Amino acid sequence: MSQSSAPTIVKCPTCQTExxxxxxxxxxxxxxxxxxxxxxxxxxxxxxAIPGAPDMSDSDGWSEDMGY
Incomplete structure (x- = not known):
């Protein structure tokens, strides 16, 4: 016996057309x-954008110049 299932319907992410x-x-x-x-x-x-952790490379106060 074959099972007939309803097709999967999704909405277009841009215009919401099925x-x-x-x-x-x-x-x-x-x-x-x-x-x-x-x-x-x-x-x-x-x-x-995909949410994620913020890029801390420029905003965390870290510097390559260690003052030595």
Missing amino acids: VVWNETSAFRPFCSKRCQLIDLGEWAEEEK
């Missing part, structure tokens, strides 16, 4: 190449 998540959806999770490129541009312009 997208079927399967091999026929070439740009998944995006609905189109346009939405994919908009998202890429947002990452490139640093409008989006």
Whole structure:
């Protein structure tokens, strides 16, 4: 017996259009190449970022000049 399950539906991160998540959806999770490129541009312009620990290399007061 084969099980038929409903397809997985996700929302395009850019425009919120519903997208079927399967091999026929070439740009998944995006609905189109346009939405994919908009998202890429947002990452490139640093409008989006993955939260993490702050970069302390310039702000922690450490210096290579130890005053010797």
